[in-house]
Amino acid sequence: MLPSCITRISPISSFSSTTFRCFHASTSIHRGRYAFFNKHKKVTDPKKQDPDYFEKQAAKLPLDNHYLDALVLLWNDKIGSERELMMKATDKLIQHDGNYGLPDLDRTQPRLEFEAVDALKDAPESVKKIFSIDFGERKDLTSAWKRELVESVNKHKFDENSLQSKIAWATSLIRNWTMLAEEIQAKDPKKPAWLTHRIFLMLGYRRRMLRYLREQDTDEFERVLDVLKIAYHVPKQPEHVKTRKAWSEHALKKRVEAEKERRLEELHEKLKEGRDQKVAEIDKSVEALKKELESIYQRLENIAIIEGTKVAGVVGKYQPKLVEELSEHVLHSLLFYHKRPNEKSYS
Known part of the structure; x- marks a missing residue:
């Protein structure tokens, strides 16, 4: 029997207290392991005061295997510079002369x-x-x-x-x-x-x-x-959601469109080179083919005359025998046409 002044400490309560203390200690140690990362950067390049600076830089990136990695770095630079540019770009205070305007x-x-x-x-x-x-x-x-x-x-x-x-x-x-x-x-x-x-x-x-x-x-x-x-600068609505993925996709889409237009322009210029000479050669080939086609038609006509299916030296243009054909048509209608049983005659 223990004295009344001594409090019994159960193993469970002791374990819970120890676990609680260790949890708090581990949390504080975990927080101290990682330094605070400030994404905002000091901007020293006055060219970044242009609202379209990062879009222009994205358009200049080479389309190679490292294109997406370069876009990520450019996005981090863009996000890190936003606050500094928002506070100073309108007054042109990036790398100023010391008078602050x-x-x-x-x-x-x-x-x-x-x-x-x-x-x-x-x-x-x-x-x-x-x-x-x-x-x-x-x-x-x-x-x-x-x-x-x-x-x-x-x-x-x-x-x-x-x-x-x-x-x-x-x-x-x-x-x-x-x-x-x-x-x-x-x-x-x-x-x-x-x-x-x-x-x-x-x-x-x-x-x-x-x-x-x-x-x-x-x-x-x-x-x-x-x-x-x-x-x-007149503020404009963003064409994409303000996330790295959406911005990268938008930049890639614009780059692909620009690359497509550039290649089409190159093909167009290549097509225009020596176009007159090529057109003259094509016209010459067409004329030669026309002459060859006329000679073939002439040979076919001569063969038809020899076979007797066609008469040579016909003057004028053939006209059908309209009177004879009409008389024959009327005669056939009188001989072979029969009225219906219920059809009335008006003669």
């Missing part, structure tokens, strides 16, 4: 809130430097960029609510936030999701404003794209 500013000028202060015009250089953009915060630089971009496309200096102004305002935020995100990521490899999410929302807002402007005024739409250096 933002205007060059004179940072020695006063900040926007101090521009109207007349005392700064005659102030010493040290005082001007304190109130300059260079000595301000980042928001002062951002405000200056916003004003420069808005004034480059707006209708007049008081215009703040037109589509052009909204597009320029959104463009300045997108490029400024992209610069800030890359500065943060240079210190910490982890992408700042709180900032990239805002960039994504602002891209959607600007795309909507661009669509409205394109529907209302095409010339103004083209001017805004040219001034702000925005790459706008």
Whole structure:
């Protein structure tokens, strides 16, 4: 008999506890064995900003035994580049010049809130430097960029609510936030999701404003794209399901069609080479065959004349004896035609 302070531990409960602990330990060990794979890649080739870049590359792949493997690699590159291109391709920020498409500013000028202060015009250089953009915060630089971009496309200096102004305002935020995100990521490899999410929302807002402007005024739409250096592409519905298999089948189908057209074109060009000479030879052969056929007909006619089945030297054209044949027909009808028993005679 055990004391009451000692608890009996059954073998079954001990085994269950041990199994439970081993299960949790094995799960954590299993998770630690495999490193996280991030499918998103850093894009450095500006050619990938073309929406049809990967389709064009798929069309250039050689049709050999490694064609499907090359398509798989191209698909992985396409999927890995999608997010980076979605965030940067419209502003041409892949391998940019370092300005992120933002205007060059004179940072020695006063900040926007101090521009109207007349005392700064005659102030010493040290005082001007304190109130300059260079000595301000980042928001002062951002405000200056916003004003420069808005004034480059707006209708007049008081215009703040037109589509052009909204597009320029959104463009300045997108490029400024992209610069800030890359500065943060240079210190910490982890992408700042709180900032990239805002960039994504602002891209959607600007795309909507661009669509409205394109529907209302095409010339103004083209001017805004040219001034702000925005790459706008009309989104099109995909021709296939967004999977690797469907994309590979679609690329293969297009490649087969292109290869078929290429070979047909080669055959057509080959057919056109020396076509006049070949046609002349064919015409010459046809004429020779016609002459041979006429000689055969002439020989057959001579044989028929010799056999007596045909008369030679007939002048004119044979006409049937219509009167004699008609008289014979009437005579036969009178001799051999009998009326039906119930047929009435009207004679």
